[in-house]
Amino acid sequence: MVGPCTSAAFGRPNLGVEEAPEGSDYVRVFLSEAEDSPQVRDQLRKRLAGLAEATGEPALAGLELAFKRLPPEDWATSWKKSWKPFRLRPLCLLPPWDERDVAPGELRLSIAPGGSFGSGRHATTRTCLRVLTRRIRGGERVLDAGTGSGLLSVAATLLGADSALGFDLDPHSAAAATALAEDNGVAGRCRFRTGGFECLEATDGAFDESGRDFDVVLANIYSDVVQAHARDLAARLAPDGWFAFSGCPTQHLEPTVAAIEAAGLVIEEPLRRGRWHTFVGRRVQAGGAQE
Numbered sequence: 001m002v003g004p005c006t007s008a009a010f011g012r013p014n015l016g017v018e019e020a021p022e023g024s025d026y027v028r029v030f031l032s033e034a035e036d037s038p039q040v041r042d043q044l045r046k047r048l049a050g051l052a053e054a055t056g057e058p059a060l061a062g063l064e065l066a067f068k069r070l071p072p073e074d075w076a077t078s079w080k081k082s083w084k085p086f087r088l089r090p091l092c093l094l095p096p097w098d099e100r101d102v103a104p105g106e107l108r109l110s111i112a113p114g115g116s117f118g119s120g121r122h123a124t125t126r127t128c129l130r131v132l133t134r135r136i137r138g139g140e141r142v143l144d145a146g147t148g149s150g151l152l153s154v155a156a157t158l159l160g161a162d163s164a165l166g167f168d169l170d171p172h173s174a175a176a177a178t179a180l181a182e183d184n185g186v187a188g189r190c191r192f193r194t195g196g197f198e199c200l201e202a203t204d205g206a207f208d209e210s211g212r213d214f215d216v217v218l219a220n221i222y223s224d225v226v227q228a229h230a231r232d233l234a235a236r237l238a239p240d241g242w243f244a245f246s247g248c249p250t251q252h253l254e255p256t257v258a259a260i261e262a263a264g265l266v267i268e269e270p271l272r273r274g275r276w277h278t279f280v281g282r283r284v285q286a287g288g289a290q291e
Helices: 038-049 051-055 123-135 151-158 173-183 197-201 223-235 250-262
Strands: 005-010 027-031 086-088 091-094 107-110 141-145 163-168 190-194 214-220 237-249 265-273 276-283
Touching: 038 051, 086 123, 107 151, 123 151, 123 214, 123 237, 123 265, 123 276, 141 151, 151 163, 151 173, 151 190, 151 214, 163 173, 163 197, 173 190, 190 197, 214 223, 223 237, 223 250, 237 250, 237 265, 250 265, 250 276
Parallel strands: 091 107, 141 163, 141 214, 163 190, 214 237
Antiparallel strands: 005 027, 086 091, 237 276, 265 276
16 A cells, blocks of 8 residues: 555444455555545555556456545544443442442542553453452552552552552653542552652652552562562562562463562462463461461
């Protein structure tokens, strides 16, 4: 195809169009109206007409080309039509524009999907959220390594954790996470920093975390990062605390488990959703018994 054409899609353009004949399909490419011209259309027709000869595939001879102007639409927000809220009771995740009341006993977690940090629907995120709903008792201090959007930190504080500190190497994470905490009314109990484990040594008033342990340590990150930093994560876990590490695909299962156990942690609850594994557990005493 020529330069101005962007992405391609397959299948009939709408339900009012008949299905393509057996062995055939509709192919749609998209052209900016600013790039459209009679010359561009002629060039597309010529290339299509020569496709059979260029590829040596006779079935591509005689293909038809039609142009249709798309109706005006705000493509930046049209994805909202297909995004559906979901529940991980007592959490109910809703977009900011959805003003419905949640059921009695549920906690509204307002999240704006569509950004670079996702919508919360990924298997690893959903599993971590489920773990939080079952294990947070109230009053915990939470560390959220690789916090991304800050979703796990915000969820933990909504569920009753006393405070959450998240950090991430992504320079956009802290601002996005802070905004999420503000939207959910827990900004006073969440702090977010940019950097790796070294950023935990910074002083920040009530959030001076230098040398302090956490009741809960979360890490929903790539499994190679868990492998490389399992000891760093374990070092920040309080003696009677618990951890939840996720982001491990099946092909990385053995080395990730080995790294977690080598860091002095015991996996109490291995969880799996599709090809993604999550590990929940506690520290091990020097003698080998679980604390």
